[in-house]
Amino acid sequence: METDNLYQQRIEKLKRLQESGARVYERSFPGRSLVRDAIDQFAEGREMCLAGRLISLRGHGKSVFADMRDVSGKIQIYLRADTIGKDVFEHVKQIDIGDIVGVRGTLFTTRMGEKTLEVKEFTILVKALREPPLGKSKEDQHWYSLADVETRYRQRYLDLMSNEESRRVFLLRSRIIRCIRAFLDARGFIEVETPMMHPIPGGATARPFVTHHRALDTDLYLRIAPELYLKRLLVGGMEKIYELNRNFRNEGISTRHNPEFTMLELYEAFADYRGIMQLVEEMISTLAREVLGAESIVFKGHTISLAPPWERIPLLDAVRKQTGEDLSPERGEKSAVAIAERLKLQIEGPKTYPKIVDEVVKSLVVPRLVQPTFLIDYPVALSPLAKKKPDNPLLTERFQPFIGGLEVGNAFSELCDPLDQRERFEAQHVDRERGDEEAQRMDEDFIRALEYGMPPAGGLGIGIDRLVMLFSGKESIRDVILFPQLKPEEK
C-alpha cells in the first residue's frame, strides 16, 4: 500500500470510501442546527442534526469519539459500531481530522460529564486531503497551533481554522464595521458608493496605483481617497453621507500600512470641525461600549480611556511643548529648515515647510499621544482641502485624532471657496514641480463643482484597520486584514 505521505494516505482513504459506496462531497446538508444550540438547549435524549469539521479523533476499536466544530462552537460526537451499523462504521474508520461531516443522533452526557451527540446517521460531506494544522486543546488551554506568520497570512484559512484568537479578531472587525454603520444610519447619514477608479487621483497626498482602460484608451488611478467625489455629492444636495470602503496607496508596507486599506469617510453639511470632533468622540466611545462592553482599551500595555471629551491641542502648541521650537507658518520655510537641522531630522527629498512640520509631528509628537487626543489647527500648507481659520489664514480648521500613538483619522471644515481651492491646488502644483510626488493635483472638474456652491460642511476620514488594531490590541495591521499584501509566492 502506498502510504509514504499524508496526502497519499488520504487519497487512499477517499478511494476506499468511494469504492464502498460512501457518498463524499455532498451537495448540501439541510436541516442542521448549530452546535451552540445543541449545547445551550441540551436535553438528554434530544434528537439533533449537526454538521462541522472534525478537529480531534479518539478511536476505541468499535467506537470513536470525535470533536466537531462549526461556526458557533465545538461539540463531542460519539460513533458506535452497534448504533450506526457495521457498514457505516467501516466508513467511520476512514475519517481524518479535517473532514467535514454531517451527523444526526441523540444528545447524552458521558460518564465524564461531557455533553455529547451519539450518532445514528453519519455522512462524510467533504473529505479533506490535507491535514489541517490544528493543535490540541482542552477547555481554555491550547498546546500548539499554526504559528508561522507567513503561512498565517498567505493561507489565512489555516490561521482561522487553527487560531481562536484570529477568529476573534475578524469577528470583532465585522462587529466594529456593523456598529459604525448603525451609528451613522441612526444619525441620518446615508451610505454612498463613489468610483474606485479615478481619472485624477485626489483627496489625499499619496502616490496612486495606475491602471489602463482599454476601451477608453486612458489611464485610470485606483483611488487614494473618495473625498472629492463625496464633496461633489454635497454640491448635489446630499447633506449627510458616508462611504466605507477601500483606498489604495502605492507606498511602503509596514506594521501600520497596507497598500489597500479600509477608510470611513463622512461629510456633514452645515457642520464644522468642532461638530465632527464631537461625532468622533461619540462614535468611537460608543463603538467601544457596544463592541467591547467597556469604554477603555489596552494597547501596547497602556490602558486608554476612550470616554469623551478627548484632549484638544493646537498642533503648533504640541510641537512647542515637545521640542521647544516654534514652527508657526509666519516664521517661514527657512526657520523651519533651521529647526529641522537643530532637531536632527532626516528628511528625504525637498525640505518644504509642510514636509518638515509633518516630520516633526510624526516623529516627536505623535508617539506621545497615547490617550485620545485631537491635534487641531494645522498649517494651511499641509491642508490643501481644509477651510482657513477666520482669525489666522495661515492655519486651517483641521484636526487629527490620535489614540495609542496611532493616527486614526483626519478631518476638517471643508474648504468650499472655489477660488481659494484653485489657489491651493496651484500651490500644490508648485511643490509637485519641486519634486514632491505626493503633492495634490489640480482637478478642474472638482473646482467646477465647487463653483456651483458646496454648503459649509465638516468632513472626516477614519482608518478602520487602525481602529480594529486598537480594539483588538494588535500591533500589526496584517493581523487585522484577512489577506494582507505580501510578495507573490514563489513556485
Next chain:
RNA sequence: GGGCGCGUAGCUCAGGGGUAGAGCAACUGCCUUUUAAGCAGUGGGUCGGAGGUUCGAGCCCUCCCGCGCUCACCA
C-alpha cells in the same frame, strides 16, 4: 534599500563541529463512555538554496532566497 533576527518531519519546537531528535499528527495491532484517551510497534528529513573552511558542517564563513521586527519611505 540599511540594521537586527529567524528558516530543522505535516504542525509546534529542541539540537550550536563527530550516527538528525521530541511532542502532536500519520501508519499497523489491541481497545464500545474517551477527552492533550491509553498500550505496543512502524514510517517520515536534500536541516531554505548555492558555494567555501574542515578529516568531518543543521552547527563556522560568503553569497542568494523567503519571512518577521526596525530604520528609511509612507498621513
